[in-house]
Amino acid sequence: MATTGGQLGGTVSLVTGASSGIGEAAAFDLARLGSAVALVARRADRLEALAERIRQQGGTALVVEADVSDQQQAEDAVARTVAELGRLDVLVNNAGVMLVGPVLDADAEEWRRMVQVNVLGLLYCARAALPHLLRAAEDEPRRVADLVNISSVAGRETRSGSAVYNATKHGVGAFANALRQEVTTRHVRVSLVEPGAVDTELVGHNRPEILEVFRARFGQMERLAADDIASAVSYIVTRPRHVAINEILVRPTEQV
Numbered sequence: 001m002a003t004t005g006g007q008l009g010g011t012v013s014l015v016t017g018a019s020s021g022i023g024e025a026a027a028f029d030l031a032r033l034g035s036a037v038a039l040v041a042r043r044a045d046r047l048e049a050l051a052e053r054i055r056q057q058g059g060t061a062l063v064v065e066a067d068v069s070d071q072q073q074a075e076d077a078v079a080r081t082v083a084e085l086g087r088l089d090v091l092v093n094n095a096g097v098m099l100v101g102p103v104l105d106a107d108a109e110e111w112r113r114m115v116q117v118n119v120l121g122l123l124y125c126a127r128a129a130l131p132h133l134l135r136a137a138e139d140e141p142r143r144v145a146d147l148v149n150i151s152s153v154a155g156r157e158t159r160s161g162s163a164v165y166n167a168t169k170h171g172v173g174a175f176a177n178a179l180r181q182e183v184t185t186r187h188v189r190v191s192l193v194e195p196g197a198v199d200t201e202l203v204g205h206n207r208p209e210i211l212e213v214f215r216a217r218f219g220q221m222e223r224l225a226a227d228d229i230a231s232a233v234s235y236i237v238t239r240p241r242h243v244a245i246n247e248i249l250v251r252p253t254e255q256v
């Protein structure tokens, strides 16, 4: 059940991609604020370790192993969260992959993975969560609910070599902005967080020649920590009911 203390006491959050990086940090911070958190990703061992850390801090965590690019699994993850934790007040749509490189001779399988996770996975989770968020928005303790979407600087700008990742993150922005207009008068706040370079596992899934490009571009730069983005998420969801933070763009200071 939702815990009672803290700024988010009595609420339940679901974070996708909670097994590493930004999702892991965001889930931990939401739990610190008193929200009971459902941790969703494919690597259950990583989720279990995070759940243990949260419980040691006195928080409540539910491990939900799921591939969000599978519609049924995404829907089941939301349903299980509501069944076991009682409600849903905050969805952090964070799971994502970034597999970049020139369009010419690109591996279409990498494109499919990005579209399936970054776009379809995010849509499936949003769709499954919305009825519950609308219900939470009519209810105490907050009478407002949040759907936070993790996009990217790549969702505002385009760059040679990132065409398909750009397409997925621009898609996230378009979806969030349109959905916001559908539900904001019912007090479901739909927001976008757009990080610049964050020190996580994300880049590591690319081919060796791409990793070399990243090393050359970001090697010397002090990147953001996952906690820096978790703070942005927590800021959004702890605003008073009448304040909707629609968009936050966060770059490392040295990122041009």
Ligand SMILES: NC(=O)c1ccc[n+]([C@@H]2O[C@H](COP(=O)([O-])OP(=O)(O)OC[C@H]3O[C@@H](n4cnc5c(N)ncnc54)[C@H](OP(=O)(O)O)[C@@H]3O)[C@@H](O)[C@H]2O)c1
Binding pocket: 016, 017, 018, 019, 020, 021, 022, 023, 040, 041, 042, 043, 044, 046, 066, 067, 068, 069, 094, 095, 096, 097, 098, 117, 121, 150, 151, 152, 153, 194, 195, 196, 197, 198, 199, 200, 201, 202, 203
């Ligand atoms: N790092 C950056 O510089 C940066 C910048 C801008 C935006 N972002 C965005 O931030 C988000 C989080 O990325 P990150 O940087 O924290 O990278 P990360 O450490 O690689 O985390 C990605 C998370 O997504 C999960 N995931 C991937 N495919 C999934 C699937 N099919 N089903 C469920 N979960 C899945 C992974 O878990 P499993 O593998 O266990 O499933 C992992 O927990 C992404 O949307 C990314 O595009 C990152």
